[in-house]
Amino acid sequence: MVKYAQSLDSTFGALADPTRRAILASLMLGEASISDLAGPHRMSLPAVMKHLRVLEDAGLVSQKKIGRTRFCRLAPAPLKTAEDWIAQYRVFWERTFDSLERFLSQHPSAEEEKEKKAWPPRKPNRNTPSR
Amino acid sequence: MVKYAQSLDSTFGALADPTRRAILASLMLGEASISDLAGPHRMSLPAVMKHLRVLEDAGLVSQKKIGRTRFCRLAPAPLKTAEDWIAQYRVFWERTFDSLERFLSQHPSAEEEKEKKAWPPRKPNRNTPSR
Numbered sequence: 001m002v003k004y005a006q007s008l009d010s011t012f013g014a015l016a017d018p019t020r021r022a023i024l025a026s027l028m029l030g031e032a033s034i035s036d037l038a039g040p041h042r043m044s045l046p047a048v049m050k051h052l053r054v055l056e057d058a059g060l061v062s063q064k065k066i067g068r069t070r071f072c073r074l075a076p077a078p079l080k081t082a083e084d085w086i087a088q089y090r091v092f093w094e095r096t097f098d099s100l101e102r103f104l105s106q107h108p109s110a111e112e113e114k115e116k117k118a119w120p121p122r123k124p125n126r127n128t129p130s131r
Numbered sequence: 132m133v134k135y136a137q138s139l140d141s142t143f144g145a146l147a148d149p150t151r152r153a154i155l156a157s158l159m160l161g162e163a164s165i166s167d168l169a170g171p172h173r174m175s176l177p178a179v180m181k182h183l184r185v186l187e188d189a190g191l192v193s194q195k196k197i198g199r200t201r202f203c204r205l206a207p208a209p210l211k212t213a214e215d216w217i218a219q220y221r222v223f224w225e226r227t228f229d230s231l232e233r234f235l236s237q238h239p240s241a242e243e244e245k246e247k248k249a250w251p252p253r254k255p256n257r258n259t260p261s262r
Binding site: 009024028073080085086088090 | 136157214219
C-alpha cells in the first residue's frame with residue numbers, strides 16, 4: 001500500500017510539469033534519443049536530463065544505451081495506475097455534469113434571458129424562400 | 132492553452148501527496164468541516180489547512196462558511212481534465228492493434244496540436260533501433 005502511494009506520488013509529481021508532459025507526448029511518436037528530446041526546448045541538455053530522470057524515477061520512461069546514444073521510450077504502466085485512481089471519482093463529475101445539464105435546461109441563464117428580450121421571436125418571413 | 136497547462140500542473144501537483152489524496156477520499160463521503168478532515172491525520176490544523184489551500188488553488192475543493200464553521204466539498208471538474216489528459220495514453224497500455232489504429236486515424240487532439248508547436252516534427256533518426 002505504501003509502495004502504491006509512493007508510486008502515485010511520483011507519477012502525479014512527474015506529470016505536474018509542462019516540459020515533462022511534452023517529453024511524454026513526444027515519446028508517443030516512438031523512441032527518441034536524449035538530444036532528439038532536448039532539441040525543441042530552449043533548455044540545456046542537463047536540464048532536460050534532469051526532467052528525464054524524474055520521469056524515469058516515476059517509471060514513465062525507460063532508457064537503453066545503444067553504442068554511445070541513450071534512447072528513451074514511453075513506459076505507460078504508471079499512467080494506468082494514475083488513471084485508475086482518478087476513475088474512482090468519475091461518478092462525481094458525471095453526476096455534476098448531468099445535474100448541471102439538467103439545471104441549465106430548466107433555468108435559462110440571465111444571459112439567455114437578456115438575449116430573448118433583445119431579440120424578440122422573429123415573425124415568419126413569408127418572402128424567405130423555403131429550403 | 133497556457134491556462135490548460137497551468138491547470139494540469141496544479142491538478143497533478145495537488146494529487147502528488149498522500150494527505151491531499153486522503154482528504155479527497157474523505158470528501159467522497161460528503162461535505163466535511165476542516166476539523167473533521169484533520170481528525171484522522173496526525174497533523175496540526177494549520178498543516179491540514181495548508182494542504183486544503185493547495186487543493187482549493189487547484190480547484191479540487193471548494194469551501195463555504197456556515198456560522199463559524201468552514202465546510203469543504205469535493206470539486207471534481209479538474210479530475211476529469213486530468214483523466215482526459217491521461218486517457219490519450221490509454222492506447223499504449225492497452226496495446227491492441229485496433230486501438231492503436233483508431234488512435235492513429237483520429238484527428239490530432241488540441242493537446243497534440245499544442246505539443247506539435249512545442250515539438251516540431253522530428254526527423255527520422257536512422258540510428259533509432261527497430262522494435
